[in-house]
Amino acid sequence: MNPRRRLLRGLGAACALAAAPGALRAGAGGRVLTATDVHVKDYPTVAAVEWLGREIERGSDGRLRLRLYHSGQLGREAEAIDMARFGAIDITRVYSGALNNAFPLTQALSLPYVFDSVAHLRRALDGAVGATVLRDFARRDLVGLAIYDCGARCFYNVRRPIRTPADMHGLKFRVPASDIFMRMIRLLGGNPTPLAYGEVFSALQTHLIDGAENNLRSYHSSRQFEAARYWSQTQHSYAPDVLLMSRRSFDSLRADDRELLLDAARRSVTVMRRLWDQSEADARAAVLAAGVQSNDCDLAAFRAAVQPLLDDYHRDPAIESLYRGIRSLA
Template sequence: MKNVKTVMAALLASAAMASAAAACEVTLRSSDTHPDGYPTVAAVNAMGKMLEERTDGRLCIEVFHSAQLGQEKDTIEQTQFGVIDMNRVSLGPFNNIIEETQIPSLPYIFRSVEHMHKVMDGEVGQQILDAFNDHDLVGLAFYDGGSRSFYNSQKPIKSMDDLAGLKFRVMQSDMFVDMVSALGANATPMPYGEVYSSIQTGVIDGAENNWPSYDSSGHFEVAKYYTLDQHLIVPEVLVMSKTAFDKLSAEDQAIVRQAARDSVPVMRDLWAARELESEARVREAGVEIITDIDKTPFIDAMVPVYEKYVTSPKLKDMVARIQATE
């Protein structure tokens, strides 16, 4: 109930600032934990402009960035309840809710970002989006989340031995806890917004994320060792509350789906540019970047993780199809 009140208070407080959106018949309120200007935020804003143009002003989107409506776990629940209309979230927090989302979240499942694009833009990606329907959500599109690597405040990580005993924040996903444990480190699930202070105070030694998040969060200020092991290439997903979606006409539903798809190349272009900018900024700040690393032992250590999570014929088939995608 407290979370609902927090969300509603934020929504009401924003009403005075939504002059452009006020002209629309329906303003869809969308949540994002990232700051204003971040590629995912900019992409949903671009989608909103498409909707306004394509519906002659019937539909608009107002993006609540910077976790104004709460951290991802809370906003997922509020989107399912229909308090929030749309939500951009990493697939990680969905792993314990929708089993299909576990597959693209597996460590080293994708060979490259290009491989991930090919898979998520194809039949496997659509199968995963369809799986949201049974959880009071409508899966609209996948955005990029970059490749995630470990960073910490203690020492350079050049091998699995260097991970032993270190405490790393992970997203609130059992799979990510098991991944870190399989590498010999200690996993601490916690919301994204608590990571900076937790590293600063020694509650954890580090975390794992992509270049833009490592940069925009300021984590590089308190964790100056970044190892490019690229253990995860986890897509982000844009979802809509089924309650809000069902209120739209069939015509507007189709327009929303197409606008979401059309926002994907916008996001990817912004993401590619942002990665380069963030990497340059982090390097200029004097962070030690470790690139000379043999990933083979890391990949081999993931066998028990795959055995635990890829259990049903459906999931095994998805893994096989991903691995067969050229």
Template sequence: MKQLKTTLAALLATAAMAGAAMAECEVTLKSSDTHPDGYPTVEAVKHMGALAKERSGGRICIEVFHSAQLGEEKDTIEQTKFGVIDLNRVSMGPFNNLVEQTKIVSLPYIFRNVNHMHKVMDGAIGDEILAAFAPHGFVGLAYYDGGSRSFYNSQKPIKSMEDLKGMKVRVMQSDIFVDMMTAMGASATPMPYGEVYSAIQTGVIEGAENNWPSYESSGHFEVAKYYTLDEHLIVPEVLVMSQVSWDRLSPEDQEIVKTAAKDSVPVMRKLWKEREKASEEKIRAAGAEIITEIDKTPFIEAMIPVYEKYVTSPEMRDLVKRIQATR
């Protein structure tokens, strides 16, 4: 009991100190992330906060709520739109039904590799897509890496589309990802990220798809030991700010926040590479079976109807062409 009281006292003291530190700031921005503390995206926003505080002379602070403390991504998007949450690091998928341009960079196999994705998103195309968030109540600030997403499951190695046939696979809550899985012959199951572990464990679904760090940090490798490196998606993640919160800032503070976000990107990418390597090593050491011998051609060809469904306007077709032409 004495030890419990000591622990509680320490926690309360820490919370009080954090609250006091935030109280010194003129502007405190709440930022949401579904990933756990220490994850590259979480640490990148913390770094952004340090830059903003330094450059504002201590006036601007960013309080990062990790581990879906403010809700899963789909819910936090709504809260961000109305200014309840100020900043939000979100996967592109949940934005697909809101910001049309995000569908294009969410298409399977649209990027040849991670370097291609960086080249596209760091240039004029990336700026164009960030600007597309404005009509929907968001200010697009920067892109973070989401790695290469591949399939994992609890049943068997996936080496072909035949192996996927009928398998219940979790996808993000996005129509495009549902259609991707359907085109591959699987049974797509949209589900919040936080529910995946128990769903695989109880047999509600048999698998999911994600990158090395997410596969590891979520513990999914414990219940789904077959990981196929097909790399069907290389989807950048986006850091957005509520337009409501943005409008409360002075032009000077807006510039501080914007540049701090951009300057956090190289830090995030460095941390991401380190985390990918560490996650892969941990997963392999745990005995997961990693499948690398896979012919991607049938998977890519199966995506033709997905592209036809979502790339419907001349503007979107032009965007696809410009992305594919980027070298």
């Protein structure tokens, strides 16, 4: 199915939900918000948004509720962004790499080797850097509710261990629709292939691609480890996830409900992180037990290979300001 048809199908399904009467959309003066995520039901971001829904229902005495469609039931991330902008859905969780081209400030969070660790990332997201990125969504009909970190992104493939950039030469790697990730793969010697997240497993099986890059939790929950048995600890990006809301939907809420939602979204970050830390450890144990070969990498060689990409983004004053803020917290 072509992208336009997928988008129209997703918009149609979401609009039908938005127009639905009775218990789905509203009841007894209340309202049901529709949320989406491409990840599976037990994924930490899904669980965190479900927790958020319980909090707003409790805090509003049932006046405000949330219904979450996980596992990509209402379409892919690129489609979800547009559906939220148009008000067809209310809330969506999106990977920041999918936002890079439309929301340039998210590029500062996605650049390779900007963050040194999860702790470094969390310090930045909890401070002025995170607040600046969230505010920027307002210029395109969205409200930034929260930023969920999602660990270190690494390469995995069906061919061989990757220890240096030379090992990537000639391999086709799936990337999100982000100029940053496409150029990064080229600088490392690979061939970038933009694909939706949901298409990666079959693309690995059919050898449309040789590998991909993602965090360990997604590598496990998507079962991509069954097709790509080589995991390499490149830790090239800590690009986080973002929880977004339709500006139209947000503005239609009562003032006290808007405050309730914003507060619950902020608190859901702690919930997500607790779940993430445990599930990432479980995922690592599971893939290793399944026979995945994991190896360390020459990180200095990877950093040197992508330096021209960083040099170009340093020329953008807004990105450079965020970059300096991030590095000051290292």
